[in-house]
Amino acid sequence: MGQRTVSSIVDNGTSLAASFNGNTIDGRQARSLLIQAVVSNAAALNGTLAVHASADGLAWGLLGTLTVTITTSGTNLFDITVTSVPFFRLVWTSTAGTGTLTSTVAQKIEG
Secondary structure (H helix, E strand, C coil): CCEEEEEEEEEEEEECCCCEECCCEECCCEEEEEEEEEEEEEEEEEEEEEEEEECCCCCCEEEEEEEEEECCCEEEEEEECCCCCCEEEEEEEEEEEEEEEEEEEEEEEEC
């Protein structure tokens, strides 16, 4: 069996003016994932973007050290190369300003 890569938009044009939990990423079939988080239209922005994980889709926690402080527009990549975690999501904690987030996930899947 071969591998294939599947990409999908997870959060599309989500406002960064307030804290939020992103949409759930189903990683049950993935051997690895790359989450691309693009911040645009940043104005006096300050906050943290982190990857959270869950075994059941109900209880969530920070996945290792996958967190970044964001103050300007730009692209952030989270590369998750070995995973036994079935569910992921981005969590934005806002402390100031505004901006927009569009996140995409690419998953390497067997079969």
